[in-house]
Amino acid sequence: MAYWSILGSGVTGLCIATALYEKGEKIEVVENPNIQAASYFAGGMLAPFCEGESAPDIVVKNGQLSVEWWDNHVSNVKKTGTIVIAPPRDMSELRRFANMTICHEWVDPGKIEKDLKGRFSEGLFFPSEAFIDPRLALQELKENLKNKGVSFHTGSPKGKIIDCTGMAATSSLKNLRAVRGEMLIFECHEVNFLRPIRLLHPRFPCYLVPRANGRFMVGATMVESNDDSPISARALIEMLSSVYAIHPAFAEARIVETGTGCRPSFPDNIPQIIEQDGKFYINGMYRHGFLLAPVLALDFVRKILG
Structure with missing residues (x-):
């Protein structure tokens, strides 16, 4: 069993951390107190069908799965359309x-x-669409992980790195x-x-x-x-x-x-899981962070655990 260091505690990092913990993996979350995650300013709309007006079909299809995921993990999902x-x-x-x-x-x-x-x-x-308060949802995910013993700190990572730092990863992901x-x-x-x-x-x-x-x-x-x-x-x-x-x-x-x-x-506005230089990068959420981060987290778990 690997020990995972998740860099970043925005919506992507917290969804990855939650998915890994639920599979019994050992994890830590490394935060940067000087960076405010883009998800802090999100609307929190779980609206895959509305996004179909401009987004590709994969966003509509995968986004539908996120409503149930959020409803199973936080308490403020409102399914009011x-x-x-x-x-x-x-x-x-x-x-x-x-x-x-x-x-x-x-x-x-x-x-x-x-x-x-x-x-x-x-x-x-x-x-069939829904919404959440993103700040409350992120806080609840974080508190749930802390209460289960997951370490959140600002020091050096100790395990295999999963970089979920958004724009802070620009130097490593050239097309971001x-x-x-x-x-x-x-x-x-x-x-x-x-x-x-x-x-x-x-x-x-x-x-x-x-x-x-x-x-x-x-x-x-x-x-x-x-x-x-x-x-x-x-x-x-x-x-x-x-x-x-x-x-x-x-x-x-x-x-x-x-x-x-x-x-x-990324150029096509679709998030990606990238393995590069001995690290994993999960990035490129565009404006679909709360809609697609749970799906990317589950895909990542399947990728590494089989």
Whole structure:
């Protein structure tokens, strides 16, 4: 039996650690306190069918397995589906989205979410999708492993290395690139949504994900850039305009947090398991970390244990 040193405690590292521990492997997790994992800024949507609008079929197929995995490992999975809407002038975008995806139904959005009543005449409902609060989910995975005796530390690795460090592995993975994402969290108690809302726009689509205590996370931007500086004024203005289009009550919301993260991505935007220089690298999650990390973890376990 090998002793495994997992580098990185983002969503990939924690899923790998969990999968290995469950197979009886001896593991440790080596963290870098100076690096904030991109998954910290994730939306936490487990939405494989919506992702089919732009992602290849493998993401849709494998992503369906992740809902059950998360439901078996953390306590905050909400299986409430996803609503996709568009302003009247952009109904062609909604029809295009419907043609590119599966497992949805046309609905009156106000009959699914009461606070959308009278605001949008048509929308798409993906009933089998789910979402989680990513920060709570990562914390729960980590605490579960710690409670079982798994060591988390910032020292030198002692075992065979599994590198799950995202953009920090750029020097070893030459074709890895960064895709910048920007997000904000705001608080508004006038609106209560039970599920993620995706607003379509030909130039600036966005998603709105409910959090606890009247908070919402908004994310949208996908910029080919390695710049992890604070959020741009343009992105902030466009995100706020989008949430106002979803519901005007959000105009009185209070901004709690803004953030940016650089998502590690390969040229085809599909994650990979790479064995190189005596190490394993599991990387390239793009924007599908929570959707695909459990699947990559199970694939890795099958690869090494047979």
